[in-house]
Amino acid sequence: MKKFALALLLLLAPMVANATTVSVIPPDTTVALNSEFTLTVATDGLPDLLAFQFIYHYDPTLLEFLGAEPGNLLTDPYVFWAYPCGPDSIWYDAANLGHSVSGPGVLVYLHFRTIGMGQSWITCPYVDFRDSHNNKTFPTCGSARVMNDALPTWNSTWGRVKVLWR
Numbered sequence: 826m827k828k829f830a831l832a833l834l835l836l837l838a839p840m841v842a843n844a845t846t847v848s849v850i851p852p853d854t855t856v857a858l859n860s861e862f863t864l865t866v867a868t869d870g871l872p873d874l875l876a877f878q879f880i881y882h883y884d885p886t887l888l889e890f891l892g893a894e895p896g897n898l899l900t901d902p903y904v905f906w907a908y909p910c911g912p913d914s915i916w917y918d919a920a921n922l923g924h925s926v927s928g929p930g931v932l933v934y935l936h937f938r939t940i941g942m943g944q945s946w947i948t949c950p951y952v953d954f955r956d957s958h959n960n961k962t963f964p965t966c967g968s969a970r971v972m973n974d975a976l977p978t979w980n981s982t983w984g985r986v987k988v989l990w991r
Contacts, residue, residue: 870928
């Protein structure tokens, strides 16, 4: 049994050591109502990255997706698409054409506007990296939280508030 556990550990060690993550930077951000802001989607890297795609979900009652700009891991020539995938998701698909790159680096800059009060989690249910041989890698994909810092106002006068507490 110990030999089996040791053999399994030796087989899995390279996969754990080469684990890749995708992160949203900053992971927590506070913005004012009706403000535009940018989230950076970055990876700690791979030695051979040709193409990647991911989907991010967000609350469409609180955030509006405005667009995306490619990060430094896309170098000429390249193609990319970033578009809403349903009312609450962004699908981003990108590839370097004829060459691969190595990370770490920025995959994309996502632009949003706050349209409602509250907090929205930006979660990643799917990410796929491809190397120059079209082999798949499924990195760990991080989430982010966007909070609106606007405080609700109370339209009561001090006299009305005092009456409530008497």
